[in-house]
Structures are given as C-alpha cells and as structure tokens.
Amino acid sequence: MSAFGKTRTAAENNLLKKLRDRAKTSKAGQLTAMHRVRQAIELWEGRFEELVTDGKRSPTSLETYRRAIKNHLLPALGEVRIGEASTPHVDRVISEIKKRAGAPTARTCRSIISGVMGLAVRYGAISIDPVREVDRIEHDAKKLSRALSGDEVQLLRKQLATDERAVDADLPDLVTFMLSTGVRIGEALAVLWSQIDLETGKVKITHTIVRIKGEGLLRKVTKSKAGQRELGLPNWTLAALRVRYAAGIRLDEPIFSDALGGFRDPSNVRRSLRDALSPVGSTARRDLGLSLRAARRETGMSRKQVADTLNWPQNKIALIEAGRLKIDRALAITLLSAYNLHPDAMEPLLILVDKATEPAAADALAWITSHAFRKTTATVLDNDGQTARQIADHLGHARVSMTQDTYLDRRFCDSSSPTRSSEAWESARRRRSGWRNERASCGREHR
Structure with a gap:
C-alpha cells in the first residue's frame, strides 16, 4: 500500500490509517476494501439472480441491470478498489453516464451501484455507502398523461385495418383487445384461449411474456399479485375474438400467436406498432x-x-x-x-x-405507444366515476399513486369527454358488476 502527504510525517500517518482501515475491513471475509468494485458487482448480481429464481424479482429487471453493468458501470468503476470508490468519484461517473446515455440510464446505474456499495457495507469492506451523498439526478418534468380521444381511437383502428403491414403483423385485433382491457402488451400476448369465457365475457390475466437472454421467450406469472385479475370484455371485443375462434382450436394456444401457434415477442410487436403509426411511414x-x-x-x-x-x-x-x-x-x-x-x-x-x-398522415398517431392504451382505459374508467383503487385493480397496479400520477388524462375529466363511448360504458358496467358480485359473495361468506 502507499499513501501521500505534504510532509513525511503526514504521509506516514496516512499510510498507517490506510493499514488500520484495511485490517478492520478485511475481517468479514468475502469482501474487503482491497477488492475491486467488479468483484462486488459480481456478488451483488449473483444475489439478485437468486431473488429472480425465487420469484421475488423480475427477470427483465435482471436483464436491464446486466446491460447497464456491462455498458456503463464496469468500464467506469470495475477496476477501482472498493475502498477507493469515494463519493466524488461515483458522483462524477454517474454525471458522465447521464450526459452520455440520459437520465433514465443514469438512475438505473445509480440504483445498481447503491445496492453494490450497500452490500459492501454489510460485508464490512467499507463503513459508509459513498452513493448515499451522490447528487440527485435531475431531469425534465414528467410529461402529462395522454389518453386517446374518441376520434383518435377511430382513426387508429381505421389506420391499422387498412395498413397491410399492420394486418400482416396481426395488430388490429390485438390493439382492440388492449384498448378494451388496458392490459400490458406482454400480458395480452400471454393470454390463452382457456382463459377467456366467450359466454360470460370474462378474461383471466395471470401471466406475461418476457424474453430472457440465453433462454428465449418465457411465459411467467405477473410481477406482483395485483397483476393477477379477471376483467370484463365489451361486446365489440368479444365479436372480434369470436371471429378468431374456430372449431378445433387448442385451448392451450395463445389468442394472439405467431405463425406457428407459439408466443410472440413483445419487442417485435412494439416494433410493428411503431412501423404502423410512427413517422417512419413517411x-x-x-x-x-x-x-x-x-x-x-x-x-x-x-x-x-x-x-x-x-x-x-x-x-x-x-x-x-x-x-x-x-x-x-x-x-x-x-x-x-x-x-x-x-x-x-x-x-x-x-x-x-x-x-x-x-x-405526413402518420403524424397524428406518431405519439401513440402500447402504454397509451392503458392510459386510455384508465381515463375512461375514471370518467365513469370509479375510484382510484378500482382503476388500479383493473390495471394491475399495487400502488394507487402510480395510477393517479401516471395514467389519468386530466384533459378528459368532464362528462363530455370524447373517450366516453357506449363501448366504454359497457366495459365499465361489466367491471362494476363483477365488483358487486364479489362483494355480495364476500358478504354471504361472512354471514
């Protein structure tokens, strides 16, 4: 080890302090102040992978973290010793990542390195988490939630029905299903025929489709228990599903399958939707x-x-x-x-x-993403007078604040909202009916 100071005595004192810190922090065993940050990251990643295996974390989160580690954290901090990863050093690295890759990536990296350094503290390698005092990542104000108006819904469905690429990608029925239910794109692709009752007009949402590197497409249970729910379907969606349904169809097949009857990749579907709606059509x-x-x-x-x-x-x-x-x-x-x-x-x-x-004609629809369908459903239910808790349950949110802050379009908060169509009323009535029946059933069980 080496240390420096303005005088010989100061240098000796600094060296003695480093040696004491090294002796103190090396007693925990698996990590010490002399280990590289890369080794702490590997240990943290292994622990996170165990949580994924136990079903406590999402595999997509692990993939996101691994990309951030490979592309940003390892090049910047991998070879730095844990004891030398000071707050100014980490703050400078996070600032550079923000400039180069944007605020969202910087926040992800900050979260990862905070977890890594927290693990180092628990192992006794360091006594204070250097990320704790890193400056907050400022970013532009969040855009206001935007839902589709009634005219935009009609224009969207017409555009998809007449676009040859959209029809080939089987987008019209998929978008209809997502608009009427508000489900995530991975959840829609995971629905099997056995989960839909065309007589009662109900669908069970229990799984989602994700792509895991090295494993391919997986159908896994929803991230939280709030994501497992039963939703009502309006008649216009049931009509589209009945057309898709055919005699002899296998109940274990997905409703929106690929050409071979298997599951579709959510990323490919998003790309097809962008091609149909974004200015790339020009x-x-x-x-x-x-x-x-x-x-x-x-x-x-x-x-x-x-x-x-x-x-x-x-x-x-x-x-x-x-x-x-x-x-x-x-x-x-x-x-x-x-x-x-x-x-x-x-x-x-x-x-x-x-x-x-x-x-270009596509400009009017260029802003639409698959998440806009969820916001449209949430806004319609809000206009129908349903509570934030009911809307959160419908969307599969565990936190009501997420629904209120991110998914409700306040432009359409009056009774004349263009999103209030007969189909929306019907879907809302079905949902309310399900809640009333559930409450009545609970009351009977209690009595």
Whole structure:
C-alpha cells in the first residue's frame, strides 16, 4: 500500500490509517476494501439472480441491470478498489453516464451501484455507502398523461385495418383487445384461449411474456399479485375474438400467436406498432434516415463516436437514422458537421430534410405507444366515476399513486369527454358488476 502527504510525517500517518482501515475491513471475509468494485458487482448480481429464481424479482429487471453493468458501470468503476470508490468519484461517473446515455440510464446505474456499495457495507469492506451523498439526478418534468380521444381511437383502428403491414403483423385485433382491457402488451400476448369465457365475457390475466437472454421467450406469472385479475370484455371485443375462434382450436394456444401457434415477442410487436403509426411511414423520412446512416458509415464513425462528439445520447442518433425523430435544417447541419462533409455533399441531404419536415398522415398517431392504451382505459374508467383503487385493480397496479400520477388524462375529466363511448360504458358496467358480485359473495361468506 502507499499513501501521500505534504510532509513525511503526514504521509506516514496516512499510510498507517490506510493499514488500520484495511485490517478492520478485511475481517468479514468475502469482501474487503482491497477488492475491486467488479468483484462486488459480481456478488451483488449473483444475489439478485437468486431473488429472480425465487420469484421475488423480475427477470427483465435482471436483464436491464446486466446491460447497464456491462455498458456503463464496469468500464467506469470495475477496476477501482472498493475502498477507493469515494463519493466524488461515483458522483462524477454517474454525471458522465447521464450526459452520455440520459437520465433514465443514469438512475438505473445509480440504483445498481447503491445496492453494490450497500452490500459492501454489510460485508464490512467499507463503513459508509459513498452513493448515499451522490447528487440527485435531475431531469425534465414528467410529461402529462395522454389518453386517446374518441376520434383518435377511430382513426387508429381505421389506420391499422387498412395498413397491410399492420394486418400482416396481426395488430388490429390485438390493439382492440388492449384498448378494451388496458392490459400490458406482454400480458395480452400471454393470454390463452382457456382463459377467456366467450359466454360470460370474462378474461383471466395471470401471466406475461418476457424474453430472457440465453433462454428465449418465457411465459411467467405477473410481477406482483395485483397483476393477477379477471376483467370484463365489451361486446365489440368479444365479436372480434369470436371471429378468431374456430372449431378445433387448442385451448392451450395463445389468442394472439405467431405463425406457428407459439408466443410472440413483445419487442417485435412494439416494433410493428411503431412501423404502423410512427413517422417512419413517411417515405421522405425513411429515405432521410437511410441517407444519414450511409453518410455516417462513409466517415467510418460509429453511433457512439458521433454521440460523444456532439454530446448527445446515443439513442438520439438511432432514432434519427430510423426516421422516427423529426429534424430541421439546423439540427441536420449540426449532425452533418460532425461527419466533416463538404458543403456540396450536404446540400442533397438538406433537400431531403426539407421534404421530411412536410406533414405526413402518420403524424397524428406518431405519439401513440402500447402504454397509451392503458392510459386510455384508465381515463375512461375514471370518467365513469370509479375510484382510484378500482382503476388500479383493473390495471394491475399495487400502488394507487402510480395510477393517479401516471395514467389519468386530466384533459378528459368532464362528462363530455370524447373517450366516453357506449363501448366504454359497457366495459365499465361489466367491471362494476363483477365488483358487486364479489362483494355480495364476500358478504354471504361472512354471514
């Protein structure tokens, strides 16, 4: 070990202090202050994997953490000794991750390293968690919840029904099912025919579909007990399901299956939905994205290199090249300047930018994601007069605050809301009827 000081005596004192700390923190055994942060991360990851095996944590959370560890934490902190991972050092690393990858990724990394250092404290490797005093990660104000209006629902269903790609991806019926139930996309893909009663109009939500690296698609129980619920279906959804139902169909097959009758990948379905609704449907924007990608590749630069040069999140480059992020001339010039293109080579690309900024039919639906369907269902139920607890139960939320803060669109809080259709009323009545029957049953059992 080594230590430094302004004088010989100060250096000796600092060295003695390090030796005392080393002796004190090495008695716990498995981790000491001299171990690398990488070793503590491996130990923490193994403990988290055990929780996943026991069903106490989601495997998708483990996959998210592993990506953050591989891409951000190990390169920045992996070889640092646990005893040298000070608060200023960790704070600087988290700040760099925020600049490079964005606030959500930085929050995930902060959560991971906090868990790792907390584990080190419990093992006696260090006495104080250095992450405790790391500065909070500030980010832009959360966007207000937005639900689909009645006109937007009609436009959406018409767009999907007439889009050849959407029909090939089996999106019309899937979106209808999600709009009427408010279930998550993984939950919708996990529903089997045996879980739907076409006579009573009820569906049981018990599982979800996730993709685990090295294991493929898995049908696992919902993340919490609140996710296991029974929902009513309106007639317009039942009609669509009856059309899909055929004699001889296997009850153990998913309702929304792939071409071979197996489970579909939620990520692929989201991609199909984006292709059907996002501005990538504009030919000019798609051509612009491909041209910008070709220009970047000609320079030999990776997306990461461009992002580092411009101090942008790497995902921003991907969205631009996919045609999913509208850009103007100023933004395009900034991007092309990083490629050191000659002005003559830039002009054709800028002409494409002008064409891509023209309004496209897909713009009206470009904001819609699969989560917007859940917010629409929540807003309809709220307009129907149901309590926040009832809406949370319908969506499968354990916390009512999550429902109130994130899923209710306050623009449609009056009785004239465009989302209040006859189908919505019918679905709400079915839901209320189920609650009344359940309460009556509980009352009879109590008596």
